[in-house]
Amino acid sequence: MASITASVYTSHVPAIGAALDLGKTHEPYWQKVFSGYDFSKQWLKANTPDVIFLVYNDHANAFSLEIIPTFAIGTAAEFTPADEGWGPRPVPKVIGHPELASHIAQSVIQDDFDLTIVNRMDVDHGLTVPLSLMCGKTEAWPCPVIPFAVNVVQYPVPSGQRCFRLGQAIRRAIESYDEPLKVQVWGTGGMSHQLQGPRAGLINREFDNAFLDRLIADPQGLSKMPHVDYVREAGSEGIELVMWLIARGAMADVAGGKPPKVVHRFYHVPASNTAVGHLILENPR
Numbered sequence: 610m611a612s613i614t615a616s617v618y619t620s621h622v623p624a625i626g627a628a629l630d631l632g633k634t635h636e637p638y639w640q641k642v643f644s645g646y647d648f649s650k651q652w653l654k655a656n657t658p659d660v661i662f663l664v665y666n667d668h669a670n671a672f673s674l675e676i677i678p679t680f681a682i683g684t685a686a687e688f689t690p691a692d693e694g695w696g697p698r699p700v701p702k703v704i705g706h707p708e709l710a711s712h713i714a715q716s717v718i719q720d721d722f723d724l725t726i727v728n729r730m731d732v733d734h735g736l737t738v739p740l741s742l743m744c745g746k747t748e749a750w751p752c753p754v755i756p757f758a759v760n761v762v763q764y765p766v767p768s769g770q771r772c773f774r775l776g777q778a779i780r781r782a783i784e785s786y787d788e789p790l791k792v793q794v795w796g797t798g799g800m801s802h803q804l805q806g807p808r809a810g811l812i813n814r815e816f817d818n819a820f821l822d823r824l825i826a827d828p829q830g831l832s833k834m835p836h837v838d839y840v841r842e843a844g845s846e847g848i849e850l851v852m853w854l855i856a857r858g859a860m861a862d863v864a865g866g867k868p869p870k871v872v873h874r875f876y877h878v879p880a881s882n883t884a885v886g887h888l889i890l891e892n893p894r
């Protein structure tokens with residue numbers, strides 16, 4: 610059967626992608642951001658999974674205000690980097706895993722979560738920047754990736770609790786797939802940031818670090834935090850953090866197993882308008 614070996618959490622700031630694509634990673638401003646991922650790149654090389662299930666949000670590139678799926682699973686064989694206004698990023702196309710993605714769709718929908726099935730979609734910085742941070746510049750991503758898009762842009766957006774429960778359904782789906790695949794679940798977006806209005810530029814280190822502490826040690830309690838707390842404490846775009854609860858809900862301890870091992874933790878302010886947060890949690894073998 611397939612199994613979940615680890616979960617990875619990271620911000621997706623688009624300027625990080627631009628810094629990498631334009632060769633600015635050694636500038637002092639960016640060096641501090643990328644240094645937090647040196648360990649992660651080595652770790653991913655040593656622990657390359659068969660598939661990455663990547664939870665992210667689309668920023669009105671694949672979808673628009675015409676159609677707003679709350680949860681969308683990419684079942685295609687491949688996904689092209691989106692043109693977000695400056696041409697597509699010069700990064701590899703994403704190879705999907707249609708068989709596992711279809712199985713997860715079947716299992717999770719039968720488990721009472723309504724997913725939108727997407728057979729064609731371009732993937733924006735929400736998906737490509739986490740891959741770039743974890744892999745650096747590369748000719749090909751290290752394994753197939755199943756994109757899983759969550760609406761955190763247009764209200765109503767899903768609650769932390771629903772995301773946490775969905776993660777548990779995703780774990781059940783993956784563990785019932787009849788092939789011994791090693792799967793990582795990534796939760797991306799965040800941390801505190803607000804891009805608009807009078808509070809634009811808001812960053813809240815205390816909230817972010819408490820969020821990381823609780824995500825590790827008390828994800829169930831954290832999942833009960835209401836939207837208004839995210840928006841007040843972490844800014845309007847801080848709501849992207851609910852996606853981290855999907856990945857956390859897929860870890861073994863939530864289903865009665867042993868707690869995950871924290872193999873890496875990083876936090877840095879600022880990168881563009883946001884705080885960069887990053888965690889790697891391994892399930893005990």
Ligand code: DHB
Pocket residue numbers: 621622623624668799802804846880881882883
């Ligand atoms: C920024 C951050 C985001 O999460 C995003 O989607 C767009 C921009 C920023 O920091 O500028």
Ligand code: FE
Pocket residue numbers: 621668735798799846849
């Ligand atoms: Fe974003």
